[in-house]
Amino acid sequence: MDSVYQALADIVGNEHVSNRPEELYIYSFDLGTTEPHRPDYAVSPRTTEEIQEIVRLANRERIPVVALGGGLSLAGLAVPFKGGILMDLKRMDSILEVNERARYVVVECGVSQGQLTSYLERHYPYLTHSEPGAPPTATIVGNLAIHGQGDLAQPYGFNSDMVNGLEVVLPTGEVCRFGSCSIGNSWFTQHPLPDVGIFLGWLGTTGIITKASLRLFPCKKIRGTGQFVVEDERLVPEVMYKLSHTQMVEDIVAYSQAIPPFASGLQHFTINMAADSEKELEFKQEIVFDDTLGEYIQRGEGGFLGFTRGLQRPQVSKTSDWRKGGGFEYVGSIMPVEKYPECYRRGREISERHDIPYTVLGRCIGAAHAMMFSWTYAFNRADPETIRQAKEALHETDDLALELGGTVWKPGLYGQKLVMERLDPNTLNLMKKIKQLLDPNGIMNPGNWEVG
Amino acid sequence: MTLADFKYSDVIHRCFRCGYCKFPINWMDVNNCPAYARFRIETYSCGGRLWLTRAWLSDEIDWTEHLAEILYSCTACKNCEVKCPLRFNADILNMIVAAKSEMVERGKIPAAVKEFLENIQRHGNPYGTSRAKRAEWIEGTGIEQYHGQDLLYYVGCVGSYDTRAQQSARVLGKVMQKAGVSFGVLGNDESCDGNEVSKLGEETLFEMLAEDNIAQFKELGVQRIVTLSPHSYNAMKNDYPTYGGEFDVSHYTQLLLRLVRDSKLDISRGFKAKVTYHDPCFLGRWNAEYEAPRAILHAIPGVELMEMERNRDGSLCCGGGGGNFYIDLLGGSESSPARRRVREADETGANILAVACPTCLTMLEDAVKAEELEDRLAVRDIAEITAEACGIE
Numbered sequence: 001m002d003s004v005y006q007a008l009a010d011i012v013g014n015e016h017v018s019n020r021p022e023e024l025y026i027y028s029f030d031l032g033t034t035e036p037h038r039p040d041y042a043v044s045p046r047t048t049e050e051i052q053e054i055v056r057l058a059n060r061e062r063i064p065v066v067a068l069g070g071g072l073s074l075a076g077l078a079v080p081f082k083g084g085i086l087m088d089l090k091r092m093d094s095i096l097e098v099n100e101r102a103r104y105v106v107v108e109c110g111v112s113q114g115q116l117t118s119y120l121e122r123h124y125p126y127l128t129h130s131e132p133g134a135p136p137t138a139t140i141v142g143n144l145a146i147h148g149q150g151d152l153a154q155p156y157g158f159n160s161d162m163v164n165g166l167e168v169v170l171p172t173g174e175v176c177r178f179g180s181c182s183i184g185n186s187w188f189t190q191h192p193l194p195d196v197g198i199f200l201g202w203l204g205t206t207g208i209i210t211k212a213s214l215r216l217f218p219c220k221k222i223r224g225t226g227q228f229v230v231e232d233e234r235l236v237p238e239v240m241y242k243l244s245h246t247q248m249v250e251d252i253v254a255y256s257q258a259i260p261p262f263a264s265g266l267q268h269f270t271i272n273m274a275a276d277s278e279k280e281l282e283f284k285q286e287i288v289f290d291d292t293l294g295e296y297i298q299r300g301e302g303g304f305l306g307f308t309r310g311l312q313r314p315q316v317s318k319t320s321d322w323r324k325g326g327g328f329e330y331v332g333s334i335m336p337v338e339k340y341p342e343c344y345r346r347g348r349e350i351s352e353r354h355d356i357p358y359t360v361l362g363r364c365i366g367a368a369h370a371m372m373f374s375w376t377y378a379f380n381r382a383d384p385e386t387i388r389q390a391k392e393a394l395h396e397t398d399d400l401a402l403e404l405g406g407t408v409w410k411p412g413l414y415g416q417k418l419v420m421e422r423l424d425p426n427t428l429n430l431m432k433k434i435k436q437l438l439d440p441n442g443i444m445n446p447g448n449w450e451v452g
Numbered sequence: 453m454t455l456a457d458f459k460y461s462d463v464i465h466r467c468f469r470c471g472y473c474k475f476p477i478n479w480m481d482v483n484n485c486p487a488y489a490r491f492r493i494e495t496y497s498c499g500g501r502l503w504l505t506r507a508w509l510s511d512e513i514d515w516t517e518h519l520a521e522i523l524y525s526c527t528a529c530k531n532c533e534v535k536c537p538l539r540f541n542a543d544i545l546n547m548i549v550a551a552k553s554e555m556v557e558r559g560k561i562p563a564a565v566k567e568f569l570e571n572i573q574r575h576g577n578p579y580g581t582s583r584a585k586r587a588e589w590i591e592g593t594g595i596e597q598y599h600g601q602d603l604l605y606y607v608g609c610v611g612s613y614d615t616r617a618q619q620s621a622r623v624l625g626k627v628m629q630k631a632g633v634s635f636g637v638l639g640n641d642e643s644c645d646g647n648e649v650s651k652l653g654e655e656t657l658f659e660m661l662a663e664d665n666i667a668q669f670k671e672l673g674v675q676r677i678v679t680l681s682p683h684s685y686n687a688m689k690n691d692y693p694t695y696g697g698e699f700d701v702s703h704y705t706q707l708l709l710r711l712v713r714d715s716k717l718d719i720s721r722g723f724k725a726k727v728t729y730h731d732p733c734f735l736g737r738w739n740a741e742y743e744a745p746r747a748i749l750h751a752i753p754g755v756e757l758m759e760m761e762r763n764r765d766g767s768l769c770c771g772g773g774g775g776n777f778y779i780d781l782l783g784g785s786e787s788s789p790a791r792r793r794v795r796e797a798d799e800t801g802a803n804i805l806a807v808a809c810p811t812c813l814t815m816l817e818d819a820v821k822a823e824e825l826e827d828r829l830a831v832r833d834i835a836e837i838t839a840e841a842c843g844i845e
Contacts, residue, residue, distance in 0.1 A: 015491065015785070020518050022504055026494045029503070031469055044493055070471065071494075091492050093481065114479035122478070122761075136479050137471030314479060316537040320468035327468065382465040 004061055008043050008085070011053045016044040016091070027068070027086040031320075032329030033379065033391045034076025034412060039066065039086035046091045048167065048175060048210040055208065055443075056173035058085055064446045065171075067208045069142025070112060072134055074329045075412035077146070077203050081447030090139070092210065095119055102188045103127060103216040104164050109141040109209055114314045116140055120216070128152070128219035130159050136314035141209050146410040147201050147334075149365055149372050151251040151272060151311070152217055154244060157366045160200045164190050164213035168199050171207060171439035179213065187213030198434055203410075204445040206438050220274035222281050223250075227305035228269040228293055235301060236267050236340040236362070242292050244368040248284045249273050252364035256344055258357035259322070267344070272311065322357070325380025329390060330359075331397040331415070335373045335406035337364065346400055347375040354393040356386075372409060373401075416449060428452075453554055455509040460547045463540045464506050469499035473532035473544070477766030484762065485532060486769040486789035487525040490782045495522050498532035498544060505551040515555070520562050523551055525781040527789075528651040529769035530737040552653025561652075564779035569654050572661070576643035577609040578778045587639035589618035595625045598636030603628075603707075604674045605635045606688070608681040609644050610777065610810040616817055617810035620833035621680050624704055626844050627835055628678075631716040633707075635678070641668065645679075647687035647734070648775040659695065662687070666697035676700040678707045680835075682735035682809045683773075689739065703735055705744040705808050708838055712751050719841035722753030727837070728760050728802035730793060730816065731767035732809035745808045745834050752841045758800040768793050770815040777811045790819035798829050805831045 008017040018024070019041050028036035040063070045051050058065045064084030071078055080086050092110035098120075099105075107116065114136025120127050130150030132143050143150075147160045156162060165179025165187040176182075178199075179190040198206050230239065236254045243252050251272035258264045271288065275281035289304055296302030319328045335343060340362050351358035359376040375397045379390040398415040401408050402422065408415035420428060432451040435442075455461050474482035474497055483489035487496040494500045501523055507513045532544050555561050561569075571580040589612055598604050605628065611621035628635055646661035665688075669677070677699050679685040685703040692699065711717045727749055735741045742764045749755050762768045771782040771789035782788050794816055797805040805820070807813045810833070817831040 016493070018493065021513050021516065022495045022519050022522060023493060025507055025513050026500050026503060042493065072470070088493065090482065112482060114475055115481050118479040118481075122480070135470040135472060136475060137482060316472070317470065318537060320470065321466055321538045321540075324466060326466040380465070 004057070004063065005041060007057050008041055008054065011050050011057070012043055012045050016046070018042045027088070028080070030074065030076040030079045031072065032074035032076060032327070033387050033394065034079050037079050037081050038083065039080040040083045042086045042088060044088045044091050048169060051087070051169045051208055051210055052173050052175060054085065054087065055169055055171060058443050059172055059441055062441050062443065064443050066445050067204045069109065069139035070134070070137045072138045073142070073146060073410055075410050075415070077410060077412070077448065084443070087208070096211065097187070098124055098127070098216070099186065099188065100124055100127065102186070104188060104213050105129070105216055106187045106211060106213045107140050108211055109139065111140050112136055113138050113140060113143070117313050120219070126219050127216040129214060129216055130156060130162065131313055132159065133315045133317070135317055140214060141212050144212055144214070145200055145204065145209055149363060153363055153365045153372070154249055154252050155247070156217060157369070162215040163200070164188055164215055166199060166209055167211035168207040168209050171441070171444045175210070181213065198438070203448045205435065205449045206444065220276045222276070222309065223272065223274045223311045224307055224309040225311065226271040226273060226285070226289060226307045228271060228302060229305055230267050230296060230302040231265070232301065233267050233341040233344045235296065237338045239269065239293070239296070240337050240364050240371070241368045243271060243288065244364055246287050246292055248288055253361060254340065255361040257359040258351070319359070319376060319378065322378040323380045323386065325378065325382060325386065327381045327387070327390070328376055328378040329394055330374045330376040331394055331401060332372055332374045332409035333401035333406040334365070334370050334409050335401065335404065337362070337368045337371045339404050339406065340371065340373065342404055343373045346404070347397065350375065350393050350396050350400065351377065354389040356389060356393060373406065413447060420451065453509065453557070455506065458509050458554070459550050460543055463543050464502055464547055466538065466540050467499050467502040467544070469497070469503065471497065471499065472535045472537055473498040475535055476531070476762045476768070478761065480761060483792065484535070484766065484768055486527050486529060486771045486782060489768070489789055489792060490525070490771070490785060490787050492787070496525060501526060501548055502544070505547065509554070515558070515560050517562060520555055520560060521781055523548060523555065524562055524565055524652070524774065524779060525776070527733070527769050527771055527773035527776050527782070529733040529773055531769065534737055534765050549651060549653050553655055554653070556653045562779065562781070565652055565775065568775050568778050569649065569652065569657060572644045572649060573657055577613055578644070578648070578775065579609070579613050581613055583640055586612045586642055589621050590637065590639060593622050593625050594629065596636045597639050598672055598674070600673055601634040601636045602676060603633060603635035604669065604677045605637045606645070606677050606679045606684050607637060607642065608679065608684040608810065610814065611680040612642065614810065614814050616814050620810060620813060620835050623833070623839045623844070624680055624835035627708065627717065627839050627842060630842055630844055631711045633711070638668070645684040645687045647683040650687065650691060651774045662692055662695045662697065666692055666695055669697065669699060674699060676702070678702045678704050680704055680810055682732045682739070683811065686734040686738050703741060703744070703808070705735070705748060705834055706741065708835070709744045709747050712748060717838065717842055719752050719838065721841050721843045722755070723837050723841045724754035725804045726756045726758055726802040727804040727806050728758045728797050728800045729763070729806045730760070730770065730797065730812055731764055732807065732812050733767070733769050733773055735808055736767055737765050745806070748834055748838060749806060752837065755837070758802050760796045760800055762796065768796070770812045772811040772815040777815055788819070790815040791823055794819040794823055794825060794829065798825055803828055803830065804837070805829055806834050806837060807831060808834050
C-alpha cells in the first residue's frame with residue numbers, strides 16, 4: 001500500500017481520497033487550453049483541521065499541494081504541473097454566518113457563488129454580494145484569491161477589496177487568521193490591523209484560504225439592466241466616466257463581439273441599476289439615461305435599447321459552446337479605462353488573425369479607476385488546431401495587455417512569466433523572501449509565481 | 453467501438469464541465485446530482501462522466517471496475533438535462549446511457565449490474581425471485597386477473613416483490629375497487645417493464661421485454677394501463693410506442709385525481725397530517741407530471757402540504773433510479789441521496805413524506821430508519837394516504 005495514500009485516507013477517510021486513474025485524469029485538466037498534468041492523489045477534505053494534516057504530510061514528504069475551488073479560472077491555475085496532491089475544496093461548503101446589520105458573510109472555502117446568491121435571496125433578500133458572472137459553481141474564496149470582480153464592481157471595486165477577514169492554512173500547516181477575527185472578535189473588518197496581504201493574488205502559492213469574511217451590500221427591491229450602444233469605440237471611456245459620476249449604477253460593462261454579425265463593431269453597454277421604489281427607479285433612470293446618455297442620443301452617436309427588470313443571477317454562460325466545441329479561454333487584464341478603444345481594436349485584430357470570432361468586454365471597476373478588460377477565444381475541444389489557434393491568440397493577448405499598460409489578471413504561466421520579467425527587482429526579491437519564509441519546501445501550487 | 457463510432461461523437465466534447473448540472477433550480481447547493489452528492493468528487497458529476505466516457509472511448513484511460521461504477525452510479529434522474537443551459541442538453545443523459553451500452557456490449561459491467569440484468573432475463577424481475585411468486589401480493593385482495601376489464605393495473609417489479617411496496621400495490625388496488633374501477637392485473641404473467649434495463653444500457657434485453665409485454669397486452673386486448681410505478685409509466689408511455697405499443701397509459705396519481713374530481717372516491721374522512729411530497733424523477737422530470745400528486749393531497753381534508761426547498765424539476769432523486777435501488781452504488785453513507793432527502797423532508801416540519809413511486813417508497817423508508825427519524829417522519833404512498841382518507845382499512 002502506498003504510504004502517502006494510506007496517510008491521506010487516515011486523514012479524510014477512504015471515500016475522499018483517490019489515486020485511481022479516473023480521478024487523476026479528471027483532476028489533471030483545467031477547462032481552458034492548458035496542457036493537463038496528472039496529480040498523484042486527489043483528496044477532498046471537509047475541515048480546516050484535515051487540510052492542516054494534509055499540508056503537514058505534504059511538507060514532510062515534500063509533495064506538491066494544489067488547492068482547487070470551482071476549477072473555473074481557465075488559466076490553468078489549479079493544474080498540478082508537478083503532480084502531488086490535488087485538494088478539491090468543494091466539500092468545505094458551509095455558510096457559517098451572516099451578520100445582517102454589519103453586512104458580511106463568513107463562508108468556508110468551498111461555498112459557490114450560486115449557493116451564496118441563493119442563500120441570500122431566500123434568507124436575506126435585502127443583502128447581496130458582488131457576483132462575478134462566472135458559472136455558479138465558481139467559489140467565493142477562489143474568486144477572492146484571484147482578485148476577481150463582480151456585478152457590484154462599479155461602486156465597490158474588486159471582490160478582494162471586500163474581504164473582512166481570512167483563515168489560512170500556511171504551507172507548514174499552521175492556521176492563521178487575519179482581520180478582526182484574529183483578535184477574537186467577529187469577522188467585521190480587515191482593518192486597521194497590520195496588512196499582510198500575502199494570500200490574495202498569490203494563486204495558492206502561499207497558503208490555502210479555508211474561511212473568508214466577505215462584505216455584503218444593500219440589495220434593493222427592483223434591479224434591472226439598461227442597454228445602451230455606441231458605434232465609436234473612442235466614446236466608451238467617456239461614457240464609463242460619466243456613468244460612474246452619477247453614482248447611480250451598480251455595474252457598467254461595455255462589450256463588443258463578432259456574433260451576431262449585425263452587432264459586430266458596435267460597443268454595447270449593460271448598465272445595472274437598482275431602486276427600492278418606482279419613484280427612485282424613475283429618478284435614477286432619468287439621471288442616467290436622459291441627463292447623462294441623452295447627449296449621445298441627441299447627437300446620433302448612441303442609442304438606448306431599453307431597460308429590462310430583473311437580473312439573471314447567477315448568469316448563464318454559453319460561451320463555451322460558441323464553436324460547438326466545449327472550450328473557451330480568455331485573457332483578463334486590469335487596465336486603465338482610457339485604453340478601451342485600443343484594447344478593442346488590437347484584440348479584434350488578434351482574433352481575426354487566428355480566425356476566431358472576436359469577443360471583448362470591459363467592466364468598470366470603482367469610479368472608473370480601472371476596468372477589467374477581457375479578450376475571449378472559443379475553441380473546439382475536439383479539434384487540436386483550434387486549441388492551438390486559441391493558445392497562440394492568448395499568448396499574443398498577454399503580451400498586448402502589458403504593452404498597453406495594463407496588468408494581466410489571474411495570469412497563466414505565460415502571463416506570470418511576462419509579469420515577473422517586468423516586476424521591480426526589489427518587489428520580486430521581496431516576493432522571493434516571502435515565498436521562502438512561508439513555503440520553505442516549495443510545495444504550494446508549484447509552477448505558479450516561481451520567483452526563484 | 454472507438455470514439456469516432458460513438459453515436460454522440462460529434463457532441464460529447466461540448467460539455468465544458470461548468471457544473472450547472474449539479475444544482476437544483478434555485479442554486480442552493482451543488483447536491484442535486486445524486487451521485488455527485490454522494491461522493492462529492494468530480495468524476496461522479498455529470499461532466500466528469502462525460503469527460504471520462506470520451507477519454508475511455510479515445511483510449512486515454514482504460515476500462516476499470518471503478519470507471520463502470522462511476523457511470524452506473526448515474527440514476528438517470530435527468531437533473532443534469534434540466535439544468536444544463538447548452539443546446540446539446542437533450543443528449544446528456546443519452547450519452548451516459550450510450551456509454552453504459554458500450555460497456556454492456558463489451559461485457560464490462562459491475563457485478564451487481566450483471567446480476568440485475570441476468571435476474572430480469574431469467575425471472576422477469578431484478579431480485580431473482582421466481583416468476584411464480586410475482587402474484588403473491590394479490591392474495592386476499594380480491595383483485596382479479598386481467599380479462600378485458602377497462603384498465604390493466606400494471607404493478608411492476610418493485611411493487612410485486614418488495615414487501616413494503618407490496619403494501620402500496622395492494623392499497624391502490626383497494627382504492628380502485630372502492631371507486632368501482634374496472635381493472636385487472638397480470639399476476640404471475642406480468643414481467644419487467646424494462647425501464648431500468650434501458651437506463652442500464654442493455655438495449656437488446658429492453659427490446660425483448662418491450663416486445664414481449666406489448667405482444668401480451670395486445671393479445672389480451674389491453675388498451676388502457678395504469679401503473680403503480682413512474683418507471684413503468686415512463687417506459688410504456690415513451691418507449692413502447694417505438695415498438696408498436698400504443699396504449700393509453702396513466703400513472704396511478706393521474707387516475708386517482710380523476711376519481712377524486714369525479715366524486716368516485718369519498719375522501720371526506722381526510723388525513724390529518726403535515727405532508728411533504730417527494731417528486732419521483734420518472735414522473736416529474738421525465739414526464740412533467742408535478743401537479744396530479746399535489747392536487748390529490750390538496751383535495752384531502754386535513755392535509756397540510758409543505759414543500760421541500762427542492763421540489764418539482766428541482767427535486768433531489770432518491771438515488772434508486774438506473775437500477776440503483778438494487779445495484780446500490782450510492783448507499784452506505786449519510787451523504788446518500790435518500791438520506792439527504794429524508795433530512796430535507798424532516799426540516800420542513802412534516803410528519804409524513806408522501807411518495808408516488810414504489811422505488812422511492814422503499815429507498816426513503818430505509819433512509820428514515822438509517823437517519824433514526826421513525827419517531828417523527830413516516831413515508832407513505834399517496835395511494836395509502838388516499839385510502840385512509842376514504843376510510844379503507
